[in-house]
Amino acid sequence: MSKLPKERGIRELYEDDPERADDLVFGRKADEGRRGFLKGAGLATMGAVLGAAIPFSRNMPSGLIPSALADTDDKFMIEGKDGLTVLNDRPINAETPPHLLDDAVTPNHRFFIRNNGIMPEMAVRQDATGWSLQIDGEVANPLHLTLGDLKNQFESVELNLHIECGGNGRAAFNPPAKGNQWSLGAVGSANWKGVRMRDVLKAAGIKQSAVYTGYYGHDTHLSGDPDKVVISRGAPIWKMMDPHTILAYEMNGEPLPKWHGFPVRIVAPGWPGSVSGKWVKRIWVRDQVHDGPKMTGTAYRVPRFTVAPGTDVDKTDLHIIQAMPVKSIITSPKTGTGLPADNRALEVRGHAWAGDGVVKRVDITYDFGASWMHADLDAPVNRYAWQNFRARIQFPRKGYYEIWARAVDDQGNMQPFAINWNGKGYLNNTMHRVAVTVPT
Numbered sequence: 001m002s003k004l005p006k007e008r009g010i011r012e013l014y015e016d017d018p019e020r021a022d023d024l025v026f027g028r029k030a031d032e033g034r035r036g037f038l039k040g041a042g043l044a045t046m047g048a049v050l051g052a053a054i055p056f057s058r059n060m061p062s063g064l065i066p067s068a069l070a071d072t073d074d075k076f077m078i079e080g081k082d083g084l085t086v087l088n089d090r091p092i093n094a095e096t097p098p099h100l101l102d103d104a105v106t107p108n109h110r111f112f113i114r115n116n117g118i119m120p121e122m123a124v125r126q127d128a129t130g131w132s133l134q135i136d137g138e139v140a141n142p143l144h145l146t147l148g149d150l151k152n153q154f155e156s157v158e159l160n161l162h163i164e165c166g167g168n169g170r171a172a173f174n175p176p177a178k179g180n181q182w183s184l185g186a187v188g189s190a191n192w193k194g195v196r197m198r199d200v201l202k203a204a205g206i207k208q209s210a211v212y213t214g215y216y217g218h219d220t221h222l223s224g225d226p227d228k229v230v231i232s233r234g235a236p237i238w239k240m241m242d243p244h245t246i247l248a249y250e251m252n253g254e255p256l257p258k259w260h261g262f263p264v265r266i267v268a269p270g271w272p273g274s275v276s277g278k279w280v281k282r283i284w285v286r287d288q289v290h291d292g293p294k295m296t297g298t299a300y301r302v303p304r305f306t307v308a309p310g311t312d313v314d315k316t317d318l319h320i321i322q323a324m325p326v327k328s329i330i331t332s333p334k335t336g337t338g339l340p341a342d343n344r345a346l347e348v349r350g351h352a353w354a355g356d357g358v359v360k361r362v363d364i365t366y367d368f369g370a371s372w373m374h375a376d377l378d379a380p381v382n383r384y385a386w387q388n389f390r391a392r393i394q395f396p397r398k399g400y401y402e403i404w405a406r407a408v409d410d411q412g413n414m415q416p417f418a419i420n421w422n423g424k425g426y427l428n429n430t431m432h433r434v435a436v437t438v439p440t
């Protein structure tokens, strides 16, 4: 029986060669030109995407991406999500178009998904029976905590915290960087409820020798090899001891959705999203920098100095990304908006965030940077919440405009015009620009 290539998704497959894709997914009988049953890896992937079986898969037209997976905008449907752009379906990676990130608090159905492997069954079933969190390594009393223990033995906190994928903005790299071609929407700021990581580490009797953590999750490797770890990253102890780094079990008042790490995930706000381990089962307290998959080599590392685009940088000249840089997005208007006749007034809205820092100012221009105005910027509702901004523009005459936004953090760092290039496509915090036409 033919099988789906292990590390490619249905979408990519259908784009390359629809006939072959159909064959692989449905096992079509070449002689009859008819499909067999949807089975194997194809079925599993579709099940994961749709959250349901497809009873009449035999009758689906061949040579097309199964229509149930694609809406009119050529976007796959993901259970519990609305309007996300799917970049890959194996593993599932989906981002939110900026105009759908307009809410002050990102709702669950609009929060981006970045999976590196296959979601654990426990998350799909939303059943935490048998789940526990192990804390071991450089601790005096290793712990095994059930969800009940976490909720009962530690003080709960609810915080609005932003998470941005380290590769958000990668699509703009030139020369291009391999990996998910995120444009702007691998970011969100939700209300997370959980317990402080530091309280849990203290309860485990964290030792003087502790310098770093490493998480392990319940997700499984795309290869199907149960011994292969998908991703295991961490952060220095000082970041883990920050009161805003939490073990979350709720997202916007609901149990963590399956996509976001049910039953428990780390939220280490302001750092690459990859530090915020999902479906977490173990936290290993280390006496050295953690060396799990995606901690070493070139992963989540950038050159210590700026390099010309395309430069091959020696691994010894790379360092691990810590805080993400200052950034903003314009969530209204949607790019391409045309104002109605006889109206030249427009409200611009968006969000800004700044890694471990605070955004001090957001500037807006609608004349290609010749002049800038200060947006009205809210203080964060708590540290590490993104900050909302708005500005009122009165366009002087009809024409085509671009609105650009740039944020400045409390250290005086400002968003750049151009990408500070690195080989893996990380940390693109260039200014977001949206187009607007004023007809009269």
Ligand SMILES: Nc1nc2c(c(=O)[nH]1)N[C@H]1C(S)=C(S)[C@@H](COP(=O)(O)O)O[C@H]1N2
Residues within 6 Å of the ligand: 111, 112, 113, 114, 115, 116, 117, 163, 164, 165, 166, 216, 217, 218, 219, 230, 231, 259, 260, 261, 272, 273, 274, 275, 276, 277, 278, 279, 280
């Ligand atoms: N166990 C596990 N944790 C993980 C990942 C993963 O694949 N497996 N992806 C990481 C990456 S790269 C990012 S950007 C965030 C994305 O979180 P989200 O899917 O809830 O938006 O989760 C991180 N935590």
Ligand SMILES: [Mo]
Residues within 6 Å of the ligand: 114, 164, 165, 166, 167, 272, 273, 274
């Ligand atoms: Mo990420």
